[in-house]
Amino acid sequence: MTMSGALPARMTMVTLGVADVARSTAFYEKLGWKKSSASNDSVTFFHMSGTKLGLFGRADLAKDADIENTETGFSGVTVAINFASEGEVDAAFDHAVSAGATPAKRPEKVFWGGYSGYFADPDGHLWELAHNPMAPLDEDGNMGLPE
Template structure:
């Protein structure tokens, strides 16, 4: 192989409180992958593995010698695109009921879609969005956008 393949396979979030974050994502109804425990946990989401890993261990692997994040927003958002404009509101309400913090209420966006933002119990930002141009396969994986 001469090039890095154009794919995203795994998104890993470093966690300060694994038990709390695992519980939050399970309460959304996301099925946890076999073998998950408080040393590593994962959820298969439409073809991408969303993984949780203790922050000190992740830092040792991915950023050796670099000071860890101080908390607050990292500058990264994750997104879950839904199939309809109305589903933004429904998914947003479900996430808040599961313990998410409201960052931005559902609203129609200038780009023609609708979205809202929540934060998980450790402040990781998620956008819940609908874009009329997004197309998904039978697994829920994004196959085209635009």
């Protein structure tokens, strides 16, 4: 692919900086996610629909990005998984909590017309679980948005 002055509008991988790669890997495996055979002691990869998730040591990730490794609280970033119904959101939230997630906000009806809740993984990364009736999922579970 050649670049013609535009950055492709896609996300191929999300990498989370974690305190303990093994602990975080175990958490995501408890969610039922399967790690890639490309994983090793330093980094874990999970296949996701349409993208990949990487778990990498927080200090190593900061070093790789050439930034200072500070833990100042909320990073301003959340990762979301959308579902076809409110019931699916509730079931996914309960499953995440049973796998060791920390509930941040129980699922509820929200101001934008949908239904969502948040949990934190072992390193405090926030995951939103949502049902958005204005953006239905396709047969592959991808979120639809108007053009």
